[in-house]
Amino acid sequence: MKKVLAAIIFCNFMVSSAVSAEIKIGFVTTLTTPAAVIGEDMTNAVNLALEHLNGKAGSHKIEVVFGDDGFAPDTGKQVTDRLLKQDKVDIMAGYIWSHVLLASRKSVLDAGKILISSNAGPSQMASKLCHENFFSASWQNDQTPMAMGEVFNKVGIKSLYIMAPNYAAGKDMVAGIERTFKGQVVGKDLTKWGADAQLDFSAELAKAKVSGADGLFVFYPGAASGAFTKQYHQAGLKDLLPLYSVFTIDGISLPKLQAANFSGIVGSKVTQQWDPSLDNQANKKFVNDFKKQFGKYPSFYAAQSYDTINMIASAVTAVDGDMSDVAGLRSALKSANYNSVRGKYSYGNNNFPIQNFYLREVVEDSDGNWTTEVVDTVFKNHQDPFAADCKLK
Amino acid sequence: MQFIRSFKFFILASLLVFPIIFNQIGMSFYLDLATRLCILAIAAVGLNLILGYGGMISFGHAAYLGLGAYAVGIPAHHWLYGGLDFLATTNGFVHILIAIAISGLFALLTGLICLKTKGVYFIMITMAFSQMAYYLFVSIEEYGGDDGLVINTRSEIPLINLDDPIQMFLVSFSSLIFFMWLVHLITKSNFGLILSGIKDNEARMVSLGYNVYFHKLIAFIFSGIICGFAGVLLGNFTTFISPEMIDWSRSGELMFMVILGGVATVMGPLFGAIVFVILEEVLSSITIYWHLPFGLLLITVVLFFRGGLSSLFSK
């Protein structure tokens, strides 16, 4: 009898320990090199999300382990392997850079774990490399520039000069704009990217200037954006060659541009799936608390990271903390049943979001800080163009 | 002396045994760490042949690692996605042959030019050639350019399954032992004696009638081939290659392994690789500012421990 009792107590102990077990989330982002400025914003948002959740998904404690990709695909893969094998995380998330995500993808999926991208959305992973265990909490790379191309058509821009960094996402951005833009692309420059990225664009800007294009379209995320916008301004192109960008003028670069008093940027327009001014409960709480804690507006990277944690928490709650139930996690994630700061959205067959894209304008808020504000909805419930190439149903 | 010999044996034995034990008790991460360590140590052994024994400070040996890894990745890529049928294969022996041929050829062609220069000029021109290889792979869109290339299937070798981490480790470990032994043999051979003679006093060897340029070139090619082989293992181990692996900073890391461990010693490259890999992994998991203690350590070693780590054990 005693033995049975002991066994029952033991079993209970086992069960209860399983219930209160910590759930570990691996989160890969950039914490060193100048691109760490993005990683910092994402880490802040993740910690804010944990704080809002009281560190719990349902009754399960969740913990996030951060990894630094050093802005390089091979380092990113190495740190992914470490998080999987040494820290034994239950689920992988994060990833700013498309090439880092592409390099790390196989490690996570081969281990049978769920992989969630908080930013990168390379076209390959939306089409032939799509996978049932991979989800995007952001967008597919082509979508945002596609929205921009649509704006160009509306405004009546006939010719464009394009500049972007030479890596997976840069190429997707260029492809995206060419997908919807009906005018002519008169010139294109792909510049060196990575830890030793090219930051002096004098040669390229001089070419753009004489190209006679109606507009200049660029994609320079992170630290490069400040350098680019400054040089654009110094080259005196503001009236000659209006600047249009995606993922370049954001919550990260605006405070810096304002500190350098670069007023030419106010009024410029960008497209995005999210904006601090979006009117929903979750977003208001997120933006207000983020501003209170960190003294600046969150960037879209932060918004997507905040969403990532909430999305994972919703899935963990759905399977009641049983992380071995991958099918259960999958269907919970696929339902997108959480309060996203971008509002309600759904998932397509390739596990990329079907969502709205907005046109935003840089404005000065009531406190005199520069931020963005939605002026128009460019796409409603937009699905990426690669979904048809994905074999998932 | 006896103590030192048994100490070296102890290091090698624990490098073989502990990772496997760790793997069996569910800490498979340490097995991977040991595999990476062995592969980097092979490359360091290759570099030590010319840097330590031959006095040729090459700042471009990461290029050979990259060439070896691409020799796995490119045939596997074509095997999976078509194109260039004569190259498309997953046969490991073919991969190794390609790696040896390409890295040997690269060493021959660059060596012909590099070995005309001396001192710092030699350091910089080897770096220049590896940077050219770096930008060459950046420019080839087909193989991923800057984004790198995912190797979806590992090399196939009869009786060996490289997908199994333990077998991957054992292959790397035994290759390391083989190359340490081979380089040891070379340095004890007539050729090796001439090589170290050149390092000590090149003018004397010339006046003794030796063809210095030729001997240096042969050593340079040998060293490149060893690193190329390490590259094959590295490609199979990480299943991902990018031009980043050829970057000059990676060549620098290889150099530091050799110098840290102690140049012109059999065990030096291994010591260097052990310290480097452990520091990198341990420090970087503690703090993202791990470069600070790592840098201070490098400075301390340079200022106070001349002759590297193996000098601590051998005298």
Added chain:
Amino acid sequence: MDYTLLLIQVLNGLQLGVLLFLVASGLTLVFGILDFVNLAHGSIYMLGAFVCASLTYALDSYLLAVILALPIIGIIGYLFEVFLARPLYSRDHLDHVLGTFGAILVIDTIAHLIWGPAGIAIPLPNYLDGQIKISENIELPTFRVLIIIVGLLAAFGLLWLVNFTRLGMLIRAGASNRTMVSALGIDIRTLFAIVFAIGATLAGMAGMLIAPITEASLGMGNNVIITAFVVIIVGGIGSVKGALVAALLIGLIDTLGRAFLDDFFKIFMSAAAAENSAPAISSMSIYLIMALILSFKPNGLFPPKLR
């Protein structure tokens, strides 16, 4: 060919060239005279940019900040010489490389701790922020023109210093025969420290000049140091004149390659392939030039007189 565009690109190349010269001249002096390989020279360039950025915000003036930052960087260079470089002079190049690589890691991480990862933009006063009309259809950003002028002034100043002053005479003498100079009763240690501080100041100045364009950012030094080494190797170690010629050559090749190579490639390959490979090939071109020059002149274009 559009000649106005060509002219503008030549001026852009000139700007890159003079900046490279400012970094490379210090490197070549230290290398030629002290026989010391200083990989951390690029970190001092970075420190110049960051110190200048902080001072610009503190003093609210870019010019004042530069004037104040220059001696600060000189002092940092002096301290670097005393604590790290001096103990290593008697060692071989391997130890220099290892030690100064350690210094790069330390300085970069300290900069990360002090200034954060973000990088700092430096605002320019209005009179420097516009454009200068050079002719009917050639306009250049004022600040870039200023960089060219200041850089060339510094270059000729340094050439004058090395060739026509007593200090320069000692420097040249030290480069060709160190023992002889000290035998003549010159305090070689002070001479070395002065040379080191001058080199650091010039590198810091380059950092201060580029920062208003690209921002002060972590790792900016590591991008420039390898190119600077290429410059001094091509120019011939220890030769200030060689460094000037090589820096301008490499600045022009790099810029013109970026500007025109893709159009050139489009003649014989597909547009997509040309756009992708041109940037890489133009980055490769400077190493190609270096290998070519060294295979014909193994000691660079202007090798210093034998020791």
